[in-house]
Amino acid sequence: MQLVGFVSAPSRPDHSVVALAEATGLTLAEARMRLAPEPPALLARTGAVEATSLVASLRQTGVAALAIAENVPGDADRLVARAFEFSEGGARFRPRDGAELALPWVEMLGILRGIRISRSESEHTEKTRKFSVGRALATGGLVMSRTASRTVRSTNEAVEQVVLLYSRVGDAVILAESELEFSGLGPRLSPSSTANMVEIARRLREKAPGAFYDERLLRLGRRPLPFVLGGESRVQAQGTVVKRTATAGALDVLAELMRQALVERLLPSSPA
Numbered sequence: 001m002q003l004v005g006f007v008s009a010p011s012r013p014d015h016s017v018v019a020l021a022e023a024t025g026l027t028l029a030e031a032r033m034r035l036a037p038e039p040p041a042l043l044a045r046t047g048a049v050e051a052t053s054l055v056a057s058l059r060q061t062g063v064a065a066l067a068i069a070e071n072v073p074g075d076a077d078r079l080v081a082r083a084f085e086f087s088e089g090g091a092r093f094r095p096r097d098g099a100e101l102a103l104p105w106v107e108m109l110g111i112l113r114g115i116r117i118s119r120s121e122s123e124h125t126e127k128t129r130k131f132s133v134g135r136a137l138a139t140g141g142l143v144m145s146r147t148a149s150r151t152v153r154s155t156n157e158a159v160e161q162v163v164l165l166y167s168r169v170g171d172a173v174i175l176a177e178s179e180l181e182f183s184g185l186g187p188r189l190s191p192s193s194t195a196n197m198v199e200i201a202r203r204l205r206e207k208a209p210g211a212f213y214d215e216r217l218l219r220l221g222r223r224p225l226p227f228v229l230g231g232e233s234r235v236q237a238q239g240t241v242v243k244r245t246a247t248a249g250a251l252d253v254l255a256e257l258m259r260q261a262l263v264e265r266l267l268p269s270s271p272a
Contacts, residue, residue: 002051002067003227003253004058005042007261010035011062019057023050035063038220040257045070045227064266072256074248078164078172084184086203093173103167108208110262112164112255113201114217116248119157124240126152161197161218162251163204166259175200212262217254225250 010016013035021031024044034043043065044054051067058065079101081093090104127149163175175197182189182196185203190196205213228250235242261267 001045001070002048003042003070003257004044004046004051004054004065004067005040005254005257006035006058006063006065007040007258007266008064009039015061016058016063019061019063020054023054023057038216039064040216040220040254040261042225042227042253042257064261066257066260066264066266068253068256068260072252073172074252075174075176078174080179081173081175082179083181084175084200086184086207091204091207093175096179101171101173103165103171103173105208106210107167107169108165108204108211109168110164110166110212110214110259111201111204111208112166112213112217112258113215114162114164114221114251114255115159116162116221116251117157117159117246118248119155119245121153121155121243121245122240123151123153123243125149161194163197163201164217164255165204166262172259212267214258214267217251217258220254221247221251223247223250225253228253 016035017028017031020026020034020043021028024031024046026034043058044051046054048067055065055067079093079095079098082096083094085092090102090107092100092102094100161177165171165173165175177193177197180193180196182193182200185196185199188199188203190199201215204211224245224247235244258267
């Protein structure tokens with residue numbers, strides 16, 4: 001299966017809505033809703049033949065549409081940097097294990113800033129017994145209490161900034177806030193990891209002006225995506241229900257959509 005998405009707003013939205021509806025069997029209202037989100041966004045999950053046809057129809061109406069494989073690359077397919085070093089000619093990235101990677105600035109294709117969230121919500125019912133004057137009087141003292149129930153909810157959330165780098169020869173590097181050692185920033189090092197991630201992105205953008213730079217995944221990486229499985233789970237045990245939500249998979253899909261769009265020259269320059 002393939003995922004069909006788009007990476008820039010339709011130039012002729014009414015024509016695009018009709019094309020999407022005709023190609024997928026959606027109503028016009030449903031097609032309009034699919035095209036409404038801020039791009040990059042997904043439109044459909046289909047077979048390869050249908051995806052090719054849908055992309056062709058949408059491009060004829062001015063939509064920067066493309067299809068990608070459903071199983072997109074994740075951290076296991078990238079170099080997950082532990083340390084980094086910037087020089088005049090390029091950057092060097094070292095993982096926890098394995099060989100380091102050197103990327104010349106002129107070879108950098110894209111720099112994407114994003115965010116991924118892991119959220120855990122638990123819910124359980126607590127029962128307590130309280131003295132009840134009414135029951136004591138009504139039963140002549142045989143029953144002195146009543147049972148009260150209340151639902152207890154708690155939420156834990158972990159937010160992580162990431163910077164994804166893509167080279168023109170196919171290399172992919174991820175700088176993840178929780179994995180990175182920031183000493184490569186030198187005198188610009190901050191006590192705040194959030195500030196350090198901002199500084200890394202600023203330095204990369206400055207050093208590689210020819211690379212496409214985008215920050216939309218800081219917003220779009222916060223939410224699950226349609227057609228993407230594995231982002232949510234629910235477990236119930238001993239009266240407690242735990243719901244877990246993770247947006248890492250959604251971020252990977254949108255990042256791959258943008259990477260492929262860069263390769264196909266659908267994103268020629270950075271958005272304002």
